[in-house]
Amino acid sequence: MTYQHTPVMLKEILAYLNPKSGENYIDCTLGGAGYTLEIAKRIGSEGKILSIDLDQTAIANAVEKIQQNKYKNIILANDNFKNLSAIIKKNFANNKTTKFAGIVFDLGLSSAQLQDQSRGFSFQLVNAPLNMAFGQNTKESAESIINEYSENELTRIFKDYGEEKNAWQIAKQIIKTRREMPIKTVDQLLVIINKTVDQNRRALKIHPATKIFQALRIAVNDELENLKxxxxxxxxxLAVNGKIAIVAFHSLEDRIVKQFFKQESRSCVCSPICPACQCNHQAQLQILTPKVIKPTEKEILDNPRSRSAKLRIAKKI
Incomplete structure:
Protein backbone atom coordinates (compact mmCIF):
# COMPACT_ATOMS: atom_id res chain seq x y z
CA MET A 1 0.00 0.00 0.00
CA THR A 2 1.28 3.49 -0.88
CA TYR A 3 1.53 5.40 2.39
CA GLN A 4 0.24 8.91 1.69
CA HIS A 5 -0.10 11.44 4.49
CA THR A 6 0.26 15.21 4.72
CA PRO A 7 1.85 16.40 7.99
CA VAL A 8 -0.35 18.92 9.79
CA MET A 9 0.99 22.39 10.68
CA LEU A 10 4.49 21.37 9.60
CA LYS A 11 5.58 24.98 9.03
CA GLU A 12 4.47 26.05 12.52
CA ILE A 13 6.11 23.06 14.21
CA LEU A 14 9.43 23.60 12.43
CA ALA A 15 9.34 27.30 13.33
CA TYR A 16 8.91 26.52 17.05
CA LEU A 17 11.32 23.57 17.20
CA ASN A 18 13.92 25.27 14.97
CA PRO A 19 16.04 22.12 14.50
CA LYS A 20 19.78 22.75 14.24
CA SER A 21 22.75 20.73 13.03
CA GLY A 22 23.87 18.10 15.53
CA GLU A 23 20.70 18.08 17.63
CA ASN A 24 18.68 14.96 18.51
CA TYR A 25 14.90 14.67 18.06
CA ILE A 26 12.06 12.18 18.51
CA ASP A 27 9.05 11.78 16.24
CA CYS A 28 6.69 9.69 18.36
CA THR A 29 4.18 9.22 15.52
CA LEU A 30 6.15 8.56 12.33
CA GLY A 31 3.13 8.07 10.01
CA GLY A 32 4.06 9.22 6.51
CA ALA A 33 7.44 10.49 7.79
CA GLY A 34 6.58 14.12 7.01
CA TYR A 35 7.97 15.58 10.25
CA THR A 36 10.83 13.08 10.38
CA LEU A 37 12.24 13.87 6.93
CA GLU A 38 12.06 17.63 7.39
CA ILE A 39 13.77 17.47 10.79
CA ALA A 40 16.38 15.02 9.44
CA LYS A 41 17.33 17.55 6.74
CA ARG A 42 17.98 20.23 9.34
CA ILE A 43 19.94 18.28 11.96
CA GLY A 44 22.45 16.89 9.48
CA SER A 45 24.73 13.89 9.84
CA GLU A 46 25.79 14.82 13.38
CA GLY A 47 22.22 14.69 14.72
CA LYS A 48 19.79 11.80 15.12
CA ILE A 49 16.02 11.52 14.94
CA LEU A 50 14.31 8.55 16.58
CA SER A 51 11.02 7.87 14.78
CA ILE A 52 8.42 5.57 16.32
CA ASP A 53 5.30 3.91 14.92
CA LEU A 54 3.24 0.89 15.90
CA ASP A 55 2.15 0.44 12.28
CA GLN A 56 4.52 -1.84 10.34
CA THR A 57 3.30 -0.32 7.07
CA ALA A 58 4.46 3.13 8.19
CA ILE A 59 7.88 1.72 9.08
CA ALA A 60 8.22 -0.04 5.70
CA ASN A 61 7.22 3.16 3.89
CA ALA A 62 9.79 5.16 5.86
CA VAL A 63 12.54 2.67 5.01
CA GLU A 64 11.86 3.28 1.31
CA LYS A 65 11.94 7.06 1.72
CA ILE A 66 15.13 6.93 3.78
CA GLN A 67 16.85 4.81 1.14
CA GLN A 68 15.66 7.09 -1.67
CA ASN A 69 16.96 10.20 0.11
CA LYS A 70 20.07 8.47 1.51
CA TYR A 71 19.47 9.62 5.08
CA LYS A 72 21.87 8.22 7.68
CA ASN A 73 20.51 10.03 10.72
CA ILE A 74 17.07 8.39 11.14
CA ILE A 75 16.47 5.56 13.62
CA LEU A 76 13.18 3.67 13.17
CA ALA A 77 11.37 1.86 15.99
CA ASN A 78 8.30 -0.33 15.40
CA ASP A 79 6.78 0.04 18.85
CA ASN A 80 4.13 1.78 20.93
CA PHE A 81 5.17 5.25 22.07
CA LYS A 82 3.94 4.41 25.58
CA ASN A 83 7.26 2.53 25.86
CA LEU A 84 9.28 5.67 25.05
CA SER A 85 11.88 5.37 27.81
CA ALA A 86 12.62 1.75 26.89
CA ILE A 87 12.79 2.61 23.17
CA ILE A 88 15.33 5.37 23.87
CA LYS A 89 17.39 3.07 26.10
CA LYS A 90 17.46 0.38 23.40
CA ASN A 91 18.44 2.69 20.55
CA PHE A 92 20.89 4.92 22.43
CA ALA A 93 22.55 2.20 24.52
CA ASN A 94 26.03 3.58 23.78
CA ASN A 95 25.09 7.03 25.05
CA LYS A 96 22.80 6.70 28.05
CA THR A 97 22.94 10.43 28.79
CA THR A 98 21.41 11.43 25.44
CA LYS A 99 18.82 14.20 25.76
CA PHE A 100 16.62 15.54 22.98
CA ALA A 101 16.15 19.05 21.62
CA GLY A 102 12.58 18.33 20.59
CA ILE A 103 9.81 15.74 20.57
CA VAL A 104 6.80 15.83 18.26
CA PHE A 105 3.47 13.98 18.32
CA ASP A 106 0.75 13.91 15.64
CA LEU A 107 -2.08 12.07 17.39
CA GLY A 108 -4.35 11.79 14.36
CA LEU A 109 -4.90 8.93 11.96
CA SER A 110 -2.86 9.06 8.78
CA SER A 111 -4.61 9.33 5.43
CA ALA A 112 -3.13 5.95 4.54
CA GLN A 113 -4.71 4.30 7.58
CA LEU A 114 -8.10 5.89 6.88
CA GLN A 115 -8.03 4.60 3.30
CA ASP A 116 -6.83 1.09 4.17
CA GLN A 117 -9.75 -1.26 3.46
CA SER A 118 -8.39 -3.90 5.82
CA ARG A 119 -8.44 -1.59 8.86
CA GLY A 120 -12.02 -0.32 8.89
CA PHE A 121 -11.13 3.04 10.44
CA SER A 122 -13.51 4.94 8.17
CA PHE A 123 -17.27 4.42 7.97
CA GLN A 124 -17.00 5.33 4.28
CA LEU A 125 -15.27 2.03 3.44
CA VAL A 126 -17.87 -0.40 2.08
CA ASN A 127 -17.68 -3.94 3.52
CA ALA A 128 -14.52 -3.13 5.51
CA PRO A 129 -13.88 -5.33 8.55
CA LEU A 130 -14.26 -3.80 12.01
CA ASN A 131 -10.56 -3.85 12.88
CA MET A 132 -9.39 -0.32 13.85
CA ALA A 133 -6.03 -1.42 15.30
CA PHE A 134 -2.96 0.77 14.76
CA GLY A 135 -0.58 -2.18 15.03
CA GLN A 136 -0.84 -5.37 13.00
CA ASN A 137 -0.22 -7.44 16.15
CA THR A 138 -2.81 -5.70 18.34
CA LYS A 139 -5.01 -8.39 19.91
CA GLU A 140 -8.11 -6.26 20.44
CA SER A 141 -10.34 -5.18 17.55
CA ALA A 142 -13.52 -3.18 17.11
CA GLU A 143 -15.23 -6.42 16.10
CA SER A 144 -14.33 -8.15 19.36
CA ILE A 145 -15.51 -5.15 21.38
CA ILE A 146 -18.81 -4.89 19.48
CA ASN A 147 -19.54 -8.62 19.76
CA GLU A 148 -18.19 -9.44 23.22
CA TYR A 149 -18.57 -6.42 25.49
CA SER A 150 -21.63 -5.99 27.69
CA GLU A 151 -24.25 -3.29 27.19
CA ASN A 152 -22.83 -1.31 30.12
CA GLU A 153 -19.27 -1.58 28.79
CA LEU A 154 -20.31 -0.45 25.31
CA THR A 155 -22.29 2.45 26.77
CA ARG A 156 -19.26 3.55 28.79
CA ILE A 157 -16.97 3.41 25.73
CA PHE A 158 -19.37 5.41 23.54
CA LYS A 159 -19.99 7.96 26.29
CA ASP A 160 -16.43 8.36 27.62
CA TYR A 161 -14.48 8.11 24.36
CA GLY A 162 -17.03 9.44 21.89
CA GLU A 163 -19.06 11.80 24.07
CA GLU A 164 -22.07 10.29 22.30
CA LYS A 165 -25.43 11.37 23.76
CA ASN A 166 -27.19 8.26 22.39
CA ALA A 167 -24.56 5.90 23.84
CA TRP A 168 -26.99 3.65 25.72
CA GLN A 169 -29.49 3.42 22.85
CA ILE A 170 -26.78 2.44 20.35
CA ALA A 171 -25.28 -0.10 22.76
CA LYS A 172 -28.72 -1.62 23.33
CA GLN A 173 -29.32 -1.93 19.57
CA ILE A 174 -25.91 -3.58 19.12
CA ILE A 175 -26.75 -6.20 21.75
CA LYS A 176 -30.10 -6.87 20.08
CA THR A 177 -28.55 -7.21 16.62
CA ARG A 178 -25.65 -9.48 17.60
CA ARG A 179 -28.03 -11.99 19.19
CA GLU A 180 -29.18 -12.75 15.65
CA MET A 181 -25.81 -12.55 13.86
CA PRO A 182 -22.23 -11.37 14.53
CA ILE A 183 -21.46 -7.76 13.61
CA LYS A 184 -18.34 -7.95 11.46
CA THR A 185 -18.32 -5.05 8.99
CA VAL A 186 -18.50 -1.28 8.86
CA ASP A 187 -21.77 -1.53 6.92
CA GLN A 188 -23.48 -3.58 9.61
CA LEU A 189 -22.51 -1.11 12.31
CA LEU A 190 -23.65 1.85 10.19
CA VAL A 191 -27.10 0.29 9.81
CA ILE A 192 -27.39 0.01 13.59
CA ILE A 193 -26.28 3.60 14.18
CA ASN A 194 -28.59 5.03 11.51
CA LYS A 195 -31.48 3.02 12.91
CA THR A 196 -30.86 4.40 16.39
CA VAL A 197 -30.21 8.13 15.89
CA ASP A 198 -33.01 10.45 14.89
CA GLN A 199 -33.60 11.85 11.42
CA ASN A 200 -32.42 15.35 12.39
CA ARG A 201 -28.95 14.13 13.36
CA ARG A 202 -28.59 12.19 10.12
CA ALA A 203 -28.94 15.49 8.26
CA LEU A 204 -26.05 17.16 10.12
CA LYS A 205 -22.64 17.84 8.58
CA ILE A 206 -20.98 15.52 11.10
CA HIS A 207 -22.05 11.94 10.41
CA PRO A 208 -23.67 10.28 13.46
CA ALA A 209 -21.18 7.41 13.14
CA THR A 210 -18.19 9.71 13.67
CA LYS A 211 -18.28 9.62 17.47
CA ILE A 212 -18.90 5.88 17.64
CA PHE A 213 -15.98 5.10 15.34
CA GLN A 214 -13.76 7.46 17.33
CA ALA A 215 -14.78 5.76 20.58
CA LEU A 216 -14.09 2.27 19.24
CA ARG A 217 -10.70 3.27 17.83
CA ILE A 218 -9.68 4.82 21.16
CA ALA A 219 -10.79 1.69 23.03
CA VAL A 220 -9.05 -0.73 20.65
CA ASN A 221 -5.73 1.11 20.86
CA ASP A 222 -6.01 2.38 24.46
CA GLU A 223 -5.12 5.79 23.06
CA LEU A 224 -5.87 8.03 26.02
CA GLU A 225 -4.03 5.89 28.56
CA ASN A 226 -1.03 5.57 26.25
CA LEU A 227 -0.92 9.35 25.89
CA LYS A 228 -1.03 9.80 29.66
CA LEU A 238 14.02 16.42 26.81
CA ALA A 239 17.14 18.50 27.31
CA VAL A 240 16.78 21.79 29.18
CA ASN A 241 15.19 24.25 26.71
CA GLY A 242 14.04 21.26 24.62
CA LYS A 243 10.54 21.56 23.20
CA ILE A 244 7.56 19.22 22.95
CA ALA A 245 4.99 19.80 20.20
CA ILE A 246 1.70 17.90 20.18
CA VAL A 247 -1.02 17.97 17.52
CA ALA A 248 -4.36 16.69 18.83
CA PHE A 249 -7.52 16.12 16.81
CA HIS A 250 -10.32 15.80 19.35
CA SER A 251 -11.17 17.34 22.70
CA LEU A 252 -10.36 14.25 24.78
CA GLU A 253 -6.68 14.02 23.84
CA ASP A 254 -6.28 17.81 23.67
CA ARG A 255 -7.66 18.07 27.21
CA ILE A 256 -5.06 15.58 28.46
CA VAL A 257 -2.24 17.55 26.83
CA LYS A 258 -3.56 20.90 28.07
CA GLN A 259 -3.94 19.68 31.66
CA PHE A 260 -0.51 18.02 31.65
CA PHE A 261 1.20 21.15 30.34
CA LYS A 262 -0.65 23.27 32.89
CA GLN A 263 0.27 21.02 35.81
CA GLU A 264 3.92 20.72 34.81
CA SER A 265 4.25 24.49 34.36
CA ARG A 266 3.27 25.11 38.00
CA SER A 267 5.58 24.99 41.01
CA CYS A 268 2.78 23.87 43.32
CA VAL A 269 -0.13 21.56 42.58
CA CYS A 270 -1.59 21.42 46.08
CA SER A 271 -5.29 21.96 46.66
CA PRO A 272 -6.23 25.66 47.05
CA ILE A 273 -7.46 24.89 50.58
CA CYS A 274 -3.95 23.85 51.73
CA PRO A 275 -2.50 26.59 53.98
CA ALA A 276 1.03 25.88 52.72
CA CYS A 277 2.61 23.87 49.90
CA GLN A 278 3.05 20.20 50.78
CA CYS A 279 3.59 18.69 47.33
CA ASN A 280 7.20 19.77 46.67
CA HIS A 281 6.31 19.76 42.99
CA GLN A 282 8.75 21.59 40.73
CA ALA A 283 7.70 23.21 37.45
CA GLN A 284 9.25 21.44 34.46
CA LEU A 285 7.65 23.26 31.55
CA GLN A 286 7.07 26.71 30.15
CA ILE A 287 4.00 26.82 27.91
CA LEU A 288 4.87 28.49 24.59
CA THR A 289 1.33 28.44 23.21
CA PRO A 290 -1.03 30.05 25.78
CA LYS A 291 -3.64 29.91 23.04
CA VAL A 292 -3.87 26.74 21.01
CA ILE A 293 -2.61 27.01 17.41
CA LYS A 294 -4.99 25.96 14.65
CA PRO A 295 -4.40 25.39 10.92
CA THR A 296 -4.68 28.34 8.57
CA GLU A 297 -7.63 28.57 6.20
CA LYS A 298 -5.27 27.75 3.34
CA GLU A 299 -4.03 24.58 5.03
CA ILE A 300 -7.60 23.46 5.70
CA LEU A 301 -8.44 24.02 2.02
CA ASP A 302 -5.35 22.08 0.94
CA ASN A 303 -5.79 19.36 3.56
CA PRO A 304 -9.40 19.17 4.87
CA ARG A 305 -8.45 16.54 7.46
CA SER A 306 -6.43 19.18 9.29
CA ARG A 307 -9.52 21.22 10.20
CA SER A 308 -9.91 19.84 13.74
CA ALA A 309 -6.18 19.91 14.59
CA LYS A 310 -4.91 21.77 17.66
CA LEU A 311 -1.21 22.37 18.29
CA ARG A 312 0.27 22.92 21.76
CA ILE A 313 3.97 23.46 22.45
CA ALA A 314 5.96 23.70 25.68
CA LYS A 315 9.64 24.09 26.61
CA LYS A 316 11.50 22.24 29.35
CA ILE A 317 12.97 24.54 32.00
Whole structure:
Protein backbone atom coordinates (compact mmCIF):
# COMPACT_ATOMS: atom_id res chain seq x y z
CA MET A 1 0.00 0.00 0.00
CA THR A 2 1.28 3.49 -0.88
CA TYR A 3 1.53 5.40 2.39
CA GLN A 4 0.24 8.91 1.69
CA HIS A 5 -0.10 11.44 4.49
CA THR A 6 0.26 15.21 4.72
CA PRO A 7 1.85 16.40 7.99
CA VAL A 8 -0.35 18.92 9.79
CA MET A 9 0.99 22.39 10.68
CA LEU A 10 4.49 21.37 9.60
CA LYS A 11 5.58 24.98 9.03
CA GLU A 12 4.47 26.05 12.52
CA ILE A 13 6.11 23.06 14.21
CA LEU A 14 9.43 23.60 12.43
CA ALA A 15 9.34 27.30 13.33
CA TYR A 16 8.91 26.52 17.05
CA LEU A 17 11.32 23.57 17.20
CA ASN A 18 13.92 25.27 14.97
CA PRO A 19 16.04 22.12 14.50
CA LYS A 20 19.78 22.75 14.24
CA SER A 21 22.75 20.73 13.03
CA GLY A 22 23.87 18.10 15.53
CA GLU A 23 20.70 18.08 17.63
CA ASN A 24 18.68 14.96 18.51
CA TYR A 25 14.90 14.67 18.06
CA ILE A 26 12.06 12.18 18.51
CA ASP A 27 9.05 11.78 16.24
CA CYS A 28 6.69 9.69 18.36
CA THR A 29 4.18 9.22 15.52
CA LEU A 30 6.15 8.56 12.33
CA GLY A 31 3.13 8.07 10.01
CA GLY A 32 4.06 9.22 6.51
CA ALA A 33 7.44 10.49 7.79
CA GLY A 34 6.58 14.12 7.01
CA TYR A 35 7.97 15.58 10.25
CA THR A 36 10.83 13.08 10.38
CA LEU A 37 12.24 13.87 6.93
CA GLU A 38 12.06 17.63 7.39
CA ILE A 39 13.77 17.47 10.79
CA ALA A 40 16.38 15.02 9.44
CA LYS A 41 17.33 17.55 6.74
CA ARG A 42 17.98 20.23 9.34
CA ILE A 43 19.94 18.28 11.96
CA GLY A 44 22.45 16.89 9.48
CA SER A 45 24.73 13.89 9.84
CA GLU A 46 25.79 14.82 13.38
CA GLY A 47 22.22 14.69 14.72
CA LYS A 48 19.79 11.80 15.12
CA ILE A 49 16.02 11.52 14.94
CA LEU A 50 14.31 8.55 16.58
CA SER A 51 11.02 7.87 14.78
CA ILE A 52 8.42 5.57 16.32
CA ASP A 53 5.30 3.91 14.92
CA LEU A 54 3.24 0.89 15.90
CA ASP A 55 2.15 0.44 12.28
CA GLN A 56 4.52 -1.84 10.34
CA THR A 57 3.30 -0.32 7.07
CA ALA A 58 4.46 3.13 8.19
CA ILE A 59 7.88 1.72 9.08
CA ALA A 60 8.22 -0.04 5.70
CA ASN A 61 7.22 3.16 3.89
CA ALA A 62 9.79 5.16 5.86
CA VAL A 63 12.54 2.67 5.01
CA GLU A 64 11.86 3.28 1.31
CA LYS A 65 11.94 7.06 1.72
CA ILE A 66 15.13 6.93 3.78
CA GLN A 67 16.85 4.81 1.14
CA GLN A 68 15.66 7.09 -1.67
CA ASN A 69 16.96 10.20 0.11
CA LYS A 70 20.07 8.47 1.51
CA TYR A 71 19.47 9.62 5.08
CA LYS A 72 21.87 8.22 7.68
CA ASN A 73 20.51 10.03 10.72
CA ILE A 74 17.07 8.39 11.14
CA ILE A 75 16.47 5.56 13.62
CA LEU A 76 13.18 3.67 13.17
CA ALA A 77 11.37 1.86 15.99
CA ASN A 78 8.30 -0.33 15.40
CA ASP A 79 6.78 0.04 18.85
CA ASN A 80 4.13 1.78 20.93
CA PHE A 81 5.17 5.25 22.07
CA LYS A 82 3.94 4.41 25.58
CA ASN A 83 7.26 2.53 25.86
CA LEU A 84 9.28 5.67 25.05
CA SER A 85 11.88 5.37 27.81
CA ALA A 86 12.62 1.75 26.89
CA ILE A 87 12.79 2.61 23.17
CA ILE A 88 15.33 5.37 23.87
CA LYS A 89 17.39 3.07 26.10
CA LYS A 90 17.46 0.38 23.40
CA ASN A 91 18.44 2.69 20.55
CA PHE A 92 20.89 4.92 22.43
CA ALA A 93 22.55 2.20 24.52
CA ASN A 94 26.03 3.58 23.78
CA ASN A 95 25.09 7.03 25.05
CA LYS A 96 22.80 6.70 28.05
CA THR A 97 22.94 10.43 28.79
CA THR A 98 21.41 11.43 25.44
CA LYS A 99 18.82 14.20 25.76
CA PHE A 100 16.62 15.54 22.98
CA ALA A 101 16.15 19.05 21.62
CA GLY A 102 12.58 18.33 20.59
CA ILE A 103 9.81 15.74 20.57
CA VAL A 104 6.80 15.83 18.26
CA PHE A 105 3.47 13.98 18.32
CA ASP A 106 0.75 13.91 15.64
CA LEU A 107 -2.08 12.07 17.39
CA GLY A 108 -4.35 11.79 14.36
CA LEU A 109 -4.90 8.93 11.96
CA SER A 110 -2.86 9.06 8.78
CA SER A 111 -4.61 9.33 5.43
CA ALA A 112 -3.13 5.95 4.54
CA GLN A 113 -4.71 4.30 7.58
CA LEU A 114 -8.10 5.89 6.88
CA GLN A 115 -8.03 4.60 3.30
CA ASP A 116 -6.83 1.09 4.17
CA GLN A 117 -9.75 -1.26 3.46
CA SER A 118 -8.39 -3.90 5.82
CA ARG A 119 -8.44 -1.59 8.86
CA GLY A 120 -12.02 -0.32 8.89
CA PHE A 121 -11.13 3.04 10.44
CA SER A 122 -13.51 4.94 8.17
CA PHE A 123 -17.27 4.42 7.97
CA GLN A 124 -17.00 5.33 4.28
CA LEU A 125 -15.27 2.03 3.44
CA VAL A 126 -17.87 -0.40 2.08
CA ASN A 127 -17.68 -3.94 3.52
CA ALA A 128 -14.52 -3.13 5.51
CA PRO A 129 -13.88 -5.33 8.55
CA LEU A 130 -14.26 -3.80 12.01
CA ASN A 131 -10.56 -3.85 12.88
CA MET A 132 -9.39 -0.32 13.85
CA ALA A 133 -6.03 -1.42 15.30
CA PHE A 134 -2.96 0.77 14.76
CA GLY A 135 -0.58 -2.18 15.03
CA GLN A 136 -0.84 -5.37 13.00
CA ASN A 137 -0.22 -7.44 16.15
CA THR A 138 -2.81 -5.70 18.34
CA LYS A 139 -5.01 -8.39 19.91
CA GLU A 140 -8.11 -6.26 20.44
CA SER A 141 -10.34 -5.18 17.55
CA ALA A 142 -13.52 -3.18 17.11
CA GLU A 143 -15.23 -6.42 16.10
CA SER A 144 -14.33 -8.15 19.36
CA ILE A 145 -15.51 -5.15 21.38
CA ILE A 146 -18.81 -4.89 19.48
CA ASN A 147 -19.54 -8.62 19.76
CA GLU A 148 -18.19 -9.44 23.22
CA TYR A 149 -18.57 -6.42 25.49
CA SER A 150 -21.63 -5.99 27.69
CA GLU A 151 -24.25 -3.29 27.19
CA ASN A 152 -22.83 -1.31 30.12
CA GLU A 153 -19.27 -1.58 28.79
CA LEU A 154 -20.31 -0.45 25.31
CA THR A 155 -22.29 2.45 26.77
CA ARG A 156 -19.26 3.55 28.79
CA ILE A 157 -16.97 3.41 25.73
CA PHE A 158 -19.37 5.41 23.54
CA LYS A 159 -19.99 7.96 26.29
CA ASP A 160 -16.43 8.36 27.62
CA TYR A 161 -14.48 8.11 24.36
CA GLY A 162 -17.03 9.44 21.89
CA GLU A 163 -19.06 11.80 24.07
CA GLU A 164 -22.07 10.29 22.30
CA LYS A 165 -25.43 11.37 23.76
CA ASN A 166 -27.19 8.26 22.39
CA ALA A 167 -24.56 5.90 23.84
CA TRP A 168 -26.99 3.65 25.72
CA GLN A 169 -29.49 3.42 22.85
CA ILE A 170 -26.78 2.44 20.35
CA ALA A 171 -25.28 -0.10 22.76
CA LYS A 172 -28.72 -1.62 23.33
CA GLN A 173 -29.32 -1.93 19.57
CA ILE A 174 -25.91 -3.58 19.12
CA ILE A 175 -26.75 -6.20 21.75
CA LYS A 176 -30.10 -6.87 20.08
CA THR A 177 -28.55 -7.21 16.62
CA ARG A 178 -25.65 -9.48 17.60
CA ARG A 179 -28.03 -11.99 19.19
CA GLU A 180 -29.18 -12.75 15.65
CA MET A 181 -25.81 -12.55 13.86
CA PRO A 182 -22.23 -11.37 14.53
CA ILE A 183 -21.46 -7.76 13.61
CA LYS A 184 -18.34 -7.95 11.46
CA THR A 185 -18.32 -5.05 8.99
CA VAL A 186 -18.50 -1.28 8.86
CA ASP A 187 -21.77 -1.53 6.92
CA GLN A 188 -23.48 -3.58 9.61
CA LEU A 189 -22.51 -1.11 12.31
CA LEU A 190 -23.65 1.85 10.19
CA VAL A 191 -27.10 0.29 9.81
CA ILE A 192 -27.39 0.01 13.59
CA ILE A 193 -26.28 3.60 14.18
CA ASN A 194 -28.59 5.03 11.51
CA LYS A 195 -31.48 3.02 12.91
CA THR A 196 -30.86 4.40 16.39
CA VAL A 197 -30.21 8.13 15.89
CA ASP A 198 -33.01 10.45 14.89
CA GLN A 199 -33.60 11.85 11.42
CA ASN A 200 -32.42 15.35 12.39
CA ARG A 201 -28.95 14.13 13.36
CA ARG A 202 -28.59 12.19 10.12
CA ALA A 203 -28.94 15.49 8.26
CA LEU A 204 -26.05 17.16 10.12
CA LYS A 205 -22.64 17.84 8.58
CA ILE A 206 -20.98 15.52 11.10
CA HIS A 207 -22.05 11.94 10.41
CA PRO A 208 -23.67 10.28 13.46
CA ALA A 209 -21.18 7.41 13.14
CA THR A 210 -18.19 9.71 13.67
CA LYS A 211 -18.28 9.62 17.47
CA ILE A 212 -18.90 5.88 17.64
CA PHE A 213 -15.98 5.10 15.34
CA GLN A 214 -13.76 7.46 17.33
CA ALA A 215 -14.78 5.76 20.58
CA LEU A 216 -14.09 2.27 19.24
CA ARG A 217 -10.70 3.27 17.83
CA ILE A 218 -9.68 4.82 21.16
CA ALA A 219 -10.79 1.69 23.03
CA VAL A 220 -9.05 -0.73 20.65
CA ASN A 221 -5.73 1.11 20.86
CA ASP A 222 -6.01 2.38 24.46
CA GLU A 223 -5.12 5.79 23.06
CA LEU A 224 -5.87 8.03 26.02
CA GLU A 225 -4.03 5.89 28.56
CA ASN A 226 -1.03 5.57 26.25
CA LEU A 227 -0.92 9.35 25.89
CA LYS A 228 -1.03 9.80 29.66
CA UNK A 229 1.82 7.29 30.04
CA UNK A 230 4.12 8.81 27.43
CA UNK A 231 3.93 12.48 28.44
CA UNK A 232 6.05 12.22 31.64
CA UNK A 233 8.56 10.05 29.75
CA UNK A 234 8.79 12.65 26.99
CA UNK A 235 9.53 15.46 29.46
CA UNK A 236 12.20 13.31 31.11
CA UNK A 237 13.84 12.73 27.71
CA LEU A 238 14.02 16.42 26.81
CA ALA A 239 17.14 18.50 27.31
CA VAL A 240 16.78 21.79 29.18
CA ASN A 241 15.19 24.25 26.71
CA GLY A 242 14.04 21.26 24.62
CA LYS A 243 10.54 21.56 23.20
CA ILE A 244 7.56 19.22 22.95
CA ALA A 245 4.99 19.80 20.20
CA ILE A 246 1.70 17.90 20.18
CA VAL A 247 -1.02 17.97 17.52
CA ALA A 248 -4.36 16.69 18.83
CA PHE A 249 -7.52 16.12 16.81
CA HIS A 250 -10.32 15.80 19.35
CA SER A 251 -11.17 17.34 22.70
CA LEU A 252 -10.36 14.25 24.78
CA GLU A 253 -6.68 14.02 23.84
CA ASP A 254 -6.28 17.81 23.67
CA ARG A 255 -7.66 18.07 27.21
CA ILE A 256 -5.06 15.58 28.46
CA VAL A 257 -2.24 17.55 26.83
CA LYS A 258 -3.56 20.90 28.07
CA GLN A 259 -3.94 19.68 31.66
CA PHE A 260 -0.51 18.02 31.65
CA PHE A 261 1.20 21.15 30.34
CA LYS A 262 -0.65 23.27 32.89
CA GLN A 263 0.27 21.02 35.81
CA GLU A 264 3.92 20.72 34.81
CA SER A 265 4.25 24.49 34.36
CA ARG A 266 3.27 25.11 38.00
CA SER A 267 5.58 24.99 41.01
CA CYS A 268 2.78 23.87 43.32
CA VAL A 269 -0.13 21.56 42.58
CA CYS A 270 -1.59 21.42 46.08
CA SER A 271 -5.29 21.96 46.66
CA PRO A 272 -6.23 25.66 47.05
CA ILE A 273 -7.46 24.89 50.58
CA CYS A 274 -3.95 23.85 51.73
CA PRO A 275 -2.50 26.59 53.98
CA ALA A 276 1.03 25.88 52.72
CA CYS A 277 2.61 23.87 49.90
CA GLN A 278 3.05 20.20 50.78
CA CYS A 279 3.59 18.69 47.33
CA ASN A 280 7.20 19.77 46.67
CA HIS A 281 6.31 19.76 42.99
CA GLN A 282 8.75 21.59 40.73
CA ALA A 283 7.70 23.21 37.45
CA GLN A 284 9.25 21.44 34.46
CA LEU A 285 7.65 23.26 31.55
CA GLN A 286 7.07 26.71 30.15
CA ILE A 287 4.00 26.82 27.91
CA LEU A 288 4.87 28.49 24.59
CA THR A 289 1.33 28.44 23.21
CA PRO A 290 -1.03 30.05 25.78
CA LYS A 291 -3.64 29.91 23.04
CA VAL A 292 -3.87 26.74 21.01
CA ILE A 293 -2.61 27.01 17.41
CA LYS A 294 -4.99 25.96 14.65
CA PRO A 295 -4.40 25.39 10.92
CA THR A 296 -4.68 28.34 8.57
CA GLU A 297 -7.63 28.57 6.20
CA LYS A 298 -5.27 27.75 3.34
CA GLU A 299 -4.03 24.58 5.03
CA ILE A 300 -7.60 23.46 5.70
CA LEU A 301 -8.44 24.02 2.02
CA ASP A 302 -5.35 22.08 0.94
CA ASN A 303 -5.79 19.36 3.56
CA PRO A 304 -9.40 19.17 4.87
CA ARG A 305 -8.45 16.54 7.46
CA SER A 306 -6.43 19.18 9.29
CA ARG A 307 -9.52 21.22 10.20
CA SER A 308 -9.91 19.84 13.74
CA ALA A 309 -6.18 19.91 14.59
CA LYS A 310 -4.91 21.77 17.66
CA LEU A 311 -1.21 22.37 18.29
CA ARG A 312 0.27 22.92 21.76
CA ILE A 313 3.97 23.46 22.45
CA ALA A 314 5.96 23.70 25.68
CA LYS A 315 9.64 24.09 26.61
CA LYS A 316 11.50 22.24 29.35
CA ILE A 317 12.97 24.54 32.00
Missing amino acids: KVLPQAISA
